[in-house]
Amino acid sequence: MLIKTSILWYVAVTALGMMMIVSTVWVYQSYLSQRNELDLTVRTSSWIIFQTALEFNTLDAAISACIQNKICDGEKVLLRAEIFASRLDVLANSSETDMLTFIGPYRAALNETYRNLSAAFRLYPSEMAELKGGEISAAVANEIGGFRVTLQQILRDATIYNSDIEQRATLLSTTDPAIPFAGLWASAVALILSLVVQVKRSRRVLSEVQSLRRDDYDRQRSTINLLDTLRSPIIVVLADGTIAYCNSAAEKAFGVSQGQQEPFPLLPDLVTASAPGGSGVISIETLTKGRRSFQCSGNTFAWSGASATLYALNDNSLERDAQLAAIETGRLIVLGELSSSIAHELNQPLSTIKMASLNARMLLAKGAADAANQKLNRIDDQVDRAARIISNIRKLALPNKAEGIFNVRKSIDTCISLVGQQFAVANMRIHTDFFCATEPLVAGNSTLFEVAVTNLLLNARDAFVGRSLTGGDGVVRISVECGERLVIVVRDNAGGIEPAILPSLFESFATTKLGVGMGLGLSISRRSIEDMGGSLVAANESEGAVFTIEVPVAA
Amino acid sequence: MIGGKPAETVLICDDEIDLVTELGDLFVAFGWGTVTSHTYHEAVAVLTEGMPVSCLLTDRAMPGGSGDDLIAFALSLPVQQRPKVLVLMTGVPDLRANSSEALADLIVEKPFDPAWLQERITHLLHRNHRVDE
Numbered sequence: 096m097l098i099k100t101s102i103l104w105y106v107a108v109t110a111l112g113m114m115m116i117v118s119t120v121w122v123y124q125s126y127l128s129q130r131n132e133l134d135l136t137v138r139t140s141s142w143i144i145f146q147t148a149l150e151f152n153t154l155d156a157a158i159s160a161c162i163q164n165k166i167c168d169g170e171k172v173l174l175r176a177e178i179f180a181s182r183l184d185v186l187a188n189s190s191e192t193d194m195l196t197f198i199g200p201y202r203a204a205l206n207e208t209y210r211n212l213s214a215a216f217r218l219y220p221s222e223m224a225e226l227k228g229g230e231i232s233a234a235v236a237n238e239i240g241g242f243r244v245t246l247q248q249i250l251r252d253a254t255i256y257n258s259d260i261e262q263r264a265t266l267l268s269t270t271d272p273a274i275p276f277a278g279l280w281a282s283a284v285a286l287i288l289s290l291v292v293q294v295k296r297s298r299r300v301l302s303e304v305q306s307l308r309r310d311d312y313d314r315q316r317s318t319i320n321l322l323d324t325l326r327s328p329i330i331v332v333l334a335d336g337t338i339a340y341c342n343s344a345a346e347k348a349f350g351v352s353q354g355q356q357e358p359f360p361l362l363p364d365l366v367t368a369s370a371p372g373g374s375g376v377i378s379i380e381t382l383t384k385g386r387r388s389f390q391c392s393g394n395t396f397a398w399s400g401a402s403a404t405l406y407a408l409n410d411n412s413l414e415r416d417a418q419l420a421a422i423e424t425g426r427l428i429v430l431g432e433l434s435s436s437i438a439h440e441l442n443q444p445l446s447t448i449k450m451a452s453l454n455a456r457m458l459l460a461k462g463a464a465d466a467a468n469q470k471l472n473r474i475d476d477q478v479d480r481a482a483r484i485i486s487n488i489r490k491l492a493l494p495n496k497a498e499g500i501f502n503v504r505k506s507i508d509t510c511i512s513l514v515g516q517q518f519a520v521a522n523m524r525i526h527t528d529f530f531c532a533t534e535p536l537v538a539g540n541s542t543l544f545e546v547a548v549t550n551l552l553l554n555a556r557d558a559f560v561g562r563s564l565t566g567g568d569g570v571v572r573i574s575v576e577c578g579e580r581l582v583i584v585v586r587d588n589a590g591g592i593e594p595a596i597l598p599s600l601f602e603s604f605a606t607t608k609l610g611v612g613m614g615l616g617l618s619i620s621r622r623s624i625e626d627m628g629g630s631l632v633a634a635n636e637s638e639g640a641v642f643t644i645e646v647p648v649a650a
Numbered sequence: 651m652i653g654g655k656p657a658e659t660v661l662i663c664d665d666e667i668d669l670v671t672e673l674g675d676l677f678v679a680f681g682w683g684t685v686t687s688h689t690y691h692e693a694v695a696v697l698t699e700g701m702p703v704s705c706l707l708t709d710r711a712m713p714g715g716s717g718d719d720l721i722a723f724a725l726s727l728p729v730q731q732r733p734k735v736l737v738l739m740t741g742v743p744d745l746r747a748n749s750s751e752a753l754a755d756l757i758v759e760k761p762f763d764p765a766w767l768q769e770r771i772t773h774l775l776h777r778n779h780r781v782d783e
Binding site: 435436438439440441442443445446447448449450451453454457470473476477516519520522 | 665666668669672673675676679711712713714716740741742759760761762763764765
């Protein structure tokens with residue numbers, strides 16, 4: 096279609112150019128023809144006027160001769176008068192004198208004289224025969240008497256007119272029109288050539304565009320063919336939410352179809368998961384395999400000229416299950432590390448309860464009810480204390496897969512309470528600083544976050560104890576800053592991490608605690624934080640190690 | 651805190667205030683004199699002052715200094731100032747810690763039976779007296 100249009104355009108431009116050239120030549124020839132005709136007309140009209148004047152003078156001379164000499168030929172006068180009348184008719188009504196504008200005002204007088212002379216001729220021969228030459232001359236002279244003045248005026252105007260025409264003709268004859276016409280013609284040719292060149296260029300560009308479109312179409316077809324063979328669900332969504340394309344895996348898994356325009360229920364979750372800072376993981380109830388976990392990514396691109404987003408979903412349920420199992424393992428490891436601390440924490444109130452109950456029995460045996468009551472109150476307090484400890488432990492001990500929004504401040508308090516006894520024994524302290532105008536809320540699994548932070552605290556404790564850094568100087572500082580992302584920095588003064596281990600610190604089985612840990616804690620902690628869409632990095636400072644957690648703030 | 655006029659005195663050291671109070675009351679009820687402290691340094695001060703202490707009963711995990719450190723300090727004292735029986739209390743079962751490796755005469759795990767402990771301490775006290783004689 097575009098090629099046909101281009102050819103038609105090319106033909107039209109060429110025809111237009113040819114028409115311009117032909118027209119130019121035509122105009123030039125017309126100019127020359129009209130100039131010649133003008134010249135001829137002027138000459139002709141001048142000739143007619145001259146002939147009229149000549150006949151008038153001849154007639155006037157014939158009449159004068161008749162009147163003065165008394166000898167005249169009346170027939171001759173009539174002949175001259177007839178010739179003169181014919182000149183008047185030509186002068187007044189012929190096509191040669193139509194263009195002589197100055198004749199117009201005299202046309203009525205010319206015609207009247209002509210009519211009068213013609214009337215005089217009609218007397219002949221019957222009446223004329225009765226008249227003498229002098230009488231005929233007098234009659235004719237009477238008819239043309241006023242014409243002399245008119246003729247003089249016509250001759251004067253003709254002289255002026257002819258002079259003007261002569262000047263124009265001279266000017267035209269001295270100006271050669273060939274040069275401007277040649278310039279015009281050359282311009283036309285140049286215009287045609289430029290148009291032809293432009294048309295050729297346009298055709299070439301058009302051809303390239305068409306080639307690119309064909310390539311684009313081929314690529315799109317190839318892409319679709321490739322996507323159709325993939326087992327991972329692929330969905331292309333236009334800006335208005337219409338599904339421009341979905342492969343068979345997506346159709347089977349989610350029941351979507353190409354061209355579907357009704358609201359796509361998964362779309363908001365896809366947009367959130369694949370957005371920068373999103374978790375990239377989405378859990379979807381599929382039609383074929385139940386609830387599955389998908390690694391989701393979204394890329395915006397042009398689809399058939401329209402802006403669209405391609406969502407690729409990779410079923411990572413097995414990997415996800417393995418990750419969750421690893422995180423669960425990490426949770427159990429941390430729980431194991433805390434077990435001695437937990438036992439100690441619980442044994443303290445139990446010991447007090449046991450002794451207070453024995454004291455109470457002895458006091459009751461003595462009848463000291465008030466004193467015994469005090470012991471029972473103490474038992475009550477210790478039972479409450481044990482319940483609080485168990486409550487904190489349960490948060491960590493029971494698998495909690497539910498995700499939601501939680502308060503980081505409360506989670507950190509829980510972590511501190513869990514390791515509090517171990518830190519006290521190690522003669523270490525924990526300082527917390529919160530630089531947040533509002534409560535620091537994040538989205539994710541609070542248990543896994545607490546496992547990660549607790550693991551960092553236990554590592555700091557182990558580093559401090561492992562280097563025999565006793566003497567009351569062990570300090571862990573936890574600072575929380577709220578911004579676009581929540582930044583939690585855990586900084587200790589235990590001397591730092593071995594530089595050789597630092598690059599692989601978060602790899603599984605990397606440990607600085609030979610014979611103590613398995614080296615899974617930090618690896619699992621990082622996975623837990625990354626699962627929240629965050630990051631966990633480590634560095635050394637002058638006094639010790641710094642672990643920085645960054646997580647998105649909950650909307 | 652000192653009890654009436656008992657034959658023997660026990661120095662109880664634990665950072666758990668309620669536990670120290672209850673244990674002290676029990677030992678008083680058993681006829682002991684009691685001195686209580688809540689930190690390593692308080693206990694060291696008591697021992698250094700030369701107060702006659704027959705038994706040192708200390709928690710193992712304490713801030714500022716452990717029970718092991720306290721027992722080691724007690725053993726470093728002159729024999730006259732040194733408690734005859736050294737007992738370590740722990741809330742954490744630790745297989746590595748036993749009385750032979752530790753310097754204590756006895757290690758007890760919390761929670762324990764105070765009457766049983768008092769009997770064990772009395773037994774150890776008599777044994778150690780005989781050894782001294």
